[in-house]
Amino acid sequence: MSKTTEGGSQTLGRGLEALTLIGESAAPLSVSELAGLLGVHRSMAYRLVKTFEQYGFVERNPAGELELGARLGALARNVAKSLQAAAAPHLATVSDELQMTALLVVFDGEAAVTLSTAEPRLADATVAQRPGTRHPIDNGAPGRVIRSMLNPEGYPAKDFEFSHDEVIPGLSSIAVPLLLPQGKPAAIAVIYPPLERDRHHIAEVLTVASARISASLGVRS
Known part of the structure; x- marks a missing residue:
């Protein structure tokens, strides 16, 4: 490998690592914090950020x-269009029935990624979650559902997972598994403010929707 090619690969790798760090951080990062996490000079981090901003991958x-x-x-919305198309009406039904934001979350090989969302149509105020948001599978209800699907012996599956104040500060989440073709791990979930709600009822609504999405994709439980 030539020095030019090797240098380009290192720059690309550092850029992808930077995007991962920004996406997985529990709170927005400063350029100085990003430089520290990457182990590079602040000027290098600044150049990366300017490039990301130019192409719309990072905002301040x-x-x-x-x-x-x-x-x-x-970009995330253009991924797995058949899955999104199958899930969309069922996420909308869940969102309207529970008056909560519903999420479709998949595993990208490293983290849990929000692929698509649905917000209740008649709610006065909603909680937004941007497609493309990533978080570790050790955090948040959807992440832990995916973790159990990846490692059922180490993390036995539950009927549903609940989390609070983890991925999004101040919000609660409930998630259930979603069976996809080829056994790919995924979850559907809702996020909502910390109100007293019947978690088992929420999980039942999600489980019914999950089964219908899987069936529409030709997967039977």
């Missing part, structure tokens, strides 16, 4: 901190 919040940009959400 009002405080100047880094968040994943809308372009990644657009």
Whole structure:
């Protein structure tokens, strides 16, 4: 491998690592924090960020901190279109019935990724979750569902997983497994403010929707 090719591979790898760090961080990162996590000089991190901003992969919040940009959400929406098409009406039904934001979450080989969402149509206010958002499978209800599917001996499956104040501060989540072709791990979930709700009822609604999505994809439990 030539030095030029090797240098290009290292730069690409560092850029992908930077996007992963920004996406998986529990709170928006500053450029200095990103540089520290990458182990590079701040000027290098700044150049990476400027490139990401140019292509819409990273945005800055009002405080100047880094968040994943809308372009990644657009890319995520173009992934697995058949799965999204199969899930969309059932996520909408769950969202309207429970008056909560419903999520389709898949495993990308490293993390849990929100592939698509549905928000209740008649709610006065909703909780948004951007497609393309990633978080470790050790955190959050959907992540732990996927973790159990990947390693059922180490993490025995439950009827549903519940989490609070993990992936999104102040919010609760309930998730159930979603069976996909070729055994790919996935979950459907809802996120909602910390209100007293019947978790078992929520899980039942999600489980029915999960079975219907799987059936539409030709997967039988």
